[in-house]
Amino acid sequence: MAGPNVDGTERSTQRIEAFSDGVFAIAITLLVLDLRIPAGEGSDSGTLLNAILGLWPSYFAYGLSFTMIGIYWANHHYLFKLFAKTDHGLNLLNLLLLMFIAFLPFPTHVLGTHWPEEASRPAAVTFYALGLLLPAVAWLLVWLYASHNRRLVMPQLDHGFVHKLTLQFLGTVAVYALAVAVSVLDHRWGLAMCTGLTLLYLLPPRTPVYRRSNEPSRVKET
């Protein structure tokens, strides 16, 4: 659309956001493919109803992961609006993030399918918590790369705000790592942590703070 940049790299974050949006939308919609009545069940209305109701762990996992990916979608846009530009390194780290987002349907499937067997719950929950930890780690890497020495973030972004976000994303990784550890010890508390964190992330994100200097309107449209 725009002509070529002299150095052939993409400066604007627009295309990387569109691609990421595509992956988010596809991953979130693929979750439904894991909802299946087990073969051979449901030959009459009573057993079919039981089979449908018996999938509640899968519905729960579906709802949880759908919400999680939806939050990542919203927050991804929030984050990339803080970036003034992109570069090759950010592209690669963003690809890592997408790799982990696109991976989420698998632990979701494992959680939904194996929860009914009580003996396999600890492994299923731990794997699910790990599935949530991985994108949180990639997210932190994206942020650290972009904000280090203010490499890619908007120049007028407030220093304290950048620092606060760093702490917040570090904290997210820490609590998901804790959720993995807790899941090993007690899968109920582990799942409760995963659910609680997802609900927590439904809260609106922190309002960005831009530096105020003598010039009042520093927030420029790019």
Add this chain to the structure above:
Amino acid sequence: MAGPNVDGTERSTQRIEAFSDGVFAIAITLLVLDLRIPAGEGSDSGTLLNAILGLWPSYFAYGLSFTMIGIYWANHHYLFKLFAKTDHGLNLLNLLLLMFIAFLPFPTHVLGTHWPEEASRPAAVTFYALGLLLPAVAWLLVWLYASHNRRLVMPQLDHGFVHKLTLQFLGTVAVYALAVAVSVLDHRWGLAMCTGLTLLYLLPPRTPVYRRSNEPSRVKET
């Protein structure tokens, strides 16, 4: 694309519409994955033809759900054009709507697969009707949230028109709830209601009415 808003939230409905469009397009296209010749059938042309023809309940369910999601796609755009802006709450309710839209392939699959077994039809149809009720409820919530105290709708939208839409969406939820109840009692009438409602929604949507004051051209481009 645009620079950052001072408070970091997305005001325009453009990106939420693009993401929703993606989910609609993916969910509608995933429906085909549920069309499958049962393993071991179709070893010659006669049995293969029978197997292909025998999938008619799945074709019917495919066509019905495809049409339904297509209508939601068209109406979603219609609705969001009535909104002057979006906010965090609308994002979350829209995500709930998408969660139920993306869920539709599952009851569609259940209906297509279990219709051939006569004894399991009541449960299959009831579940399908429920699958249509859920997005209707989320749709109503989206509208109530956006139109309550004219929170997000275009300021020049006519009061009477807003009221009429509220009644219409309440009515939709009511008839789908009725379709669920009817399906429990008589699955043929239940399915007929679901089909009839889908056909009804093929009619063009209600033309929006904008307030006319002394100033003749109140309909502004945003």
Add this chain to the structure above:
Amino acid sequence: MAGPNVDGTERSTQRIEAFSDGVFAIAITLLVLDLRIPAGEGSDSGTLLNAILGLWPSYFAYGLSFTMIGIYWANHHYLFKLFAKTDHGLNLLNLLLLMFIAFLPFPTHVLGTHWPEEASRPAAVTFYALGLLLPAVAWLLVWLYASHNRRLVMPQLDHGFVHKLTLQFLGTVAVYALAVAVSVLDHRWGLAMCTGLTLLYLLPPRTPVYRRSNEPSRVKET
């Protein structure tokens, strides 16, 4: 993005094209899901190689349907550039077209899976030819609806050109209907027709002709 139209309908073809593009892209990419090594095969390199090579009918069907959907994608854009606007009826007929495009992976799967069993080839090829006929019929309906009384086509489009396209699309439906009939009688000739037609449609589309009146530059950008 744009403000609301007074009557709430979408005049521009932009959003319907974007949605259609999404369905084309998803349907074309879902085709790969039907490529599967049969369970239990391929326990050593020799049998795995045989299993991989033995899927050649599926590769052929994959390539044929991929090309076909790709052609529809390109031609869809070509067609919609001839339209000055869209309306509710066109939306519905386009949805019918998308329904048949999104359906194509199923007859593709049937063709690839059942070709190896010689006795089931006639039914498999006939169903595949039918799968190609259906979108051709919907395409014709889209065109007839849009061009009838020049309802939606660009006003400056040459009458003779409109007439030629009508004949061409009628001809397409006729040859695919013939391919279905031929497949019933001789599946080899039926498949040859389907393949030949696909190759034929790889040719560039007919150049639109715009009316030339005394004013030399009638072709306006909308």
Add this chain to the structure above:
Amino acid sequence: MAGPNVDGTERSTQRIEAFSDGVFAIAITLLVLDLRIPAGEGSDSGTLLNAILGLWPSYFAYGLSFTMIGIYWANHHYLFKLFAKTDHGLNLLNLLLLMFIAFLPFPTHVLGTHWPEEASRPAAVTFYALGLLLPAVAWLLVWLYASHNRRLVMPQLDHGFVHKLTLQFLGTVAVYALAVAVSVLDHRWGLAMCTGLTLLYLLPPRTPVYRRSNEPSRVKET
């Protein structure tokens, strides 16, 4: 959006890029569908953990193919920014490229599923290397077609740079062909080559060189 071109062909590369982006995003996200716990495994936490860990060849194949498609996505954009326009031939060759990209999940699945059986590794790795060779060949064809006689590339692109890219893409095809041959002889070296090449392509692409004539600012926005 733009009005019709007089000859009805698409000059801008925008729409072909958007469609290609869609296919890249879908193919990359579909990779997760091949991650599955074998039926019947994982009835308790120990066996489930074993089954999850036992999928490591699938995780490896997932990561490798995800990275590969991600690189193709980034490079596709890089390449198309060198093109001043598109034509029917480029559309078809690009479709061939997409056909091979969308095919990648299948050899990825074969590699992940059949690696655990040691005897079937040579065929699995050879097929995977072939799966990487095919899009490299299509990529070369796209480039040769577009750059031959400077048919579609930006007119101000430096001749030497065009020549260097040709050599680079020829080299890519050569090394992937070599990887196929090596895989036949020794699958470990074959897989090492595939992995090494993917890592190599993580390096940033070559900076385009534009001709400098007496007029200093030849790089125009189109």
